[in-house]
Amino acid sequence: QVQLVESGGGLVQAGGSLRLSCAASGRTTAMGWFRQAPGKEREFVAAIDRGGGRTSYADSVKGRFTISRDNAKNTGYLQMNSLKSEDTAVYYCAARSSAYFGAPQAQQTYGYWGQGTQVTVSS
Numbered sequence: 001q002v003q004l005v006e007s008g009g010g011l012v013q014a015g016g017s018l019r020l021s022c023a024a025s026g027r028t029t030a031m032g033w034f035r036q037a038p039g040k041e042r043e044f045v046a047a048i049d050r051g052g053g054r055t056s057y058a059d060s061v062k063g064r065f066t067i068s069r070d071n072a073k074n075t076g077y078l079q080m081n082s083l084k085s086e087d088t089a090v091y092y093c094a095a096r097s098s099a100y101f102g103a104p105q106a107q108q109t110y111g112y113w114g115q116g117t118q119v120t121v122s123s
Helices: none
Strands: 004-007 010-013 018-024 031-036 043-048 055-057 065-070 075-080 089-095 117-122
Touching (some): 004 089, 018 031, 018 089, 031 065, 031 075, 043 065
Antiparallel strands (some): 004 018, 031 089, 043 055, 065 075, 089 117
């Protein structure tokens, strides 16, 4: 069983940046980030395969967010730039144990989830 722990959330002004980290207790394959705003369903943000060569982003964050990972540290990252008030949400890290990278936005394909970290963007 792999445990995921997110960190790096906080309060930032619109236009600012934050970097989220996701530390895994073991080996993972694809890693993804999802978010849930108050009163809304959890939604896909970004995903990356184990090698880092394949990434996927939600249209709402393309060009502003960058997903990356350091397998030597079992850690994934989400660099968030040009933050907007609509980015305010709890951000969750998720991971798979299989090599499958298809349908990266499909939450049910991720077997491991972190507890979430709050990101608040003030306008």
